[in-house]
Amino acid sequence: MKSYYNIHTIWIALILLTLSTYAMGALGFSGLPIVIVLLLTAAIKGVLIISEFMELRGVSLLWRVIMYGWLWTVILTIAITYAITI
Amino acid sequence: MNTDIIDQEPKLLPGDLAIWFFIFMELLVFGIAFISYAVVRVQNEEMFNQFQLTLNTELGAINTIVLITSSYFVVRAVHTIKKHGDYIGCSRWLYAAVAGGGLFLVLKSFEYYDKFSAGISLSTNTFYMFYLSLTMFHFLHVILGMIILLAIAIKAQRGGYSASNHIGVESGASYWHMVDLVWIILFPLVYVMR
Numbered sequence: 001m002k003s004y005y006n007i008h009t010i011w012i013a014l015i016l017l018t019l020s021t022y023a024m025g026a027l028g029f030s031g032l033p034i035v036i037v038l039l040l041t042a043a044i045k046g047v048l049i050i051s052e053f054m055e056l057r058g059v060s061l062l063w064r065v066i067m068y069g070w071l072w073t074v075i076l077t078i079a080i081t082y083a084i085t086i
Numbered sequence: 087m088n089t090d091i092i093d094q095e096p097k098l099l100p101g102d103l104a105i106w107f108f109i110f111m112e113l114l115v116f117g118i119a120f121i122s123y124a125v126v127r128v129q130n131e132e133m134f135n136q137f138q139l140t141l142n143t144e145l146g147a148i149n150t151i152v153l154i155t156s157s158y159f160v161v162r163a164v165h166t167i168k169k170h171g172d173y174i175g176c177s178r179w180l181y182a183a184v185a186g187g188g189l190f191l192v193l194k195s196f197e198y199y200d201k202f203s204a205g206i207s208l209s210t211n212t213f214y215m216f217y218l219s220l221t222m223f224h225f226l227h228v229i230l231g232m233i234i235l236l237a238i239a240i241k242a243q244r245g246g247y248s249a250s251n252h253i254g255v256e257s258g259a260s261y262w263h264m265v266d267l268v269w270i271i272l273f274p275l276v277y278v279m280r
Contacts, residue, residue: 007165011158015151018273022147025278030135038274045270053161053263060096066110074117074271081124082279085131 010052017041032086039075046071100164101257109264112227116268119223120275123216130212135280137213145197146277149190150269153228156186157266160235160259163242164252171249173242180239180255183262187232194225217276224268231265234258 021041024034050067051057099106127134163179166172201218208215238258241247247255 007158007161011154011161014154018147018150018154021150021274021278022143025143025147025274030280035279038279042271042274046267049157049263049267049270053157053266054260055097055100055164058097059099063099063106067113070110070113070117071267074120077121078124078275078279081121081128085128 007052010048014045014048017045032083035082035086036079039079043071043075046075099260101260102253105257105260109260112264113268116223116272119220120271123220123275126212126216133211134213137211137217138277138280141217141277142197142200143277145193146273149193150273152186152190152193153266153269156183156190157263159183159186160262164255164259167242167247167252167255168249173245173247176247176252176255177239177243180235180242180258184232184235184239187228187235187262190228191225191232194221194228220272220276224265224272227265227268231258231262234261 021038024038047068050071054067056064056067159179159182163176163183166179167176201214206214206218208218235258238247238254242255
């Protein structure tokens with residue numbers, strides 16, 4: 001019952017995080033600090049989807065390394081390219 | 087059954103192992119595409135910033151919420167079959183998820199119509215080449231995901247899954263969450279970050 005409740009909370013959290021991303025774009029925010037906030041928001045959403053929606057919490061370390069490794073490699077590489085240009 | 091007991095052994099991956107290899111392959115391709123976008127942007131920052139403003143961020147955000155909600159419906163479908171063995175309830179959640187995917191495609195088609203009407207194509211410039219190819223590649227994955235979910239929903243409706251046999255539902259669910267996960271990065275990267 002507890003985990004069932006958590007799924008609702010995670011759904012709401014994902015929507016709120018999406019709205020915050022949209023708001024930053026709609027308000028015309030730009031620059032490296034904003035890019036970092038947007039990437040961290042995407043990373044948090046990714047972690048929530050991998051651990052809670054995909055139910056990878058508690059699976060063997062190898063699978064978690066692959067999934068979170070993919071997420072953080074993509075996020076960090078994008079961050080580096082924006083840091084170069086901004 | 088006490089669900090609070092913490093098992094010493096790691097959990098198995100939900101669904102079939104084969105679908106996970108497929109998911110890892112898909113993520114690798116999308117990951118390379120995202121990094122390519124970011125790297126090419128370094129040399130074309132001004133152009134990317136200029137043409138990014140022509141994208142419909144509202145529709146992009148609505149579509150993100152639609153996909154997240156559709157993924158949530160899939161979670162409910164897995165929960166319904168796994169905990170209660172309710173195959174009819176499971177199929178209803180899956181049909182709702184497929185409808186969510188359909189709504190995503192409709193909204194995305196409006197966006198494409200708007201761009202194509204303005205004469206924009208893959209060859210217009212590098213930004214639009216990335217925008218169109220990344221989102222269309224994802225669009226195709228939404229269609230594939232919907233087909234998978236629809237097949238599972240029909241099987242569930244016919245009683246093909248139960249509390250002890252739901253590996254197919256978990257496999258389809260994992261694929262659909264992957265489609266969602268990819269969009270979670272694509273949306274801020276292409277529509278918002280500048």
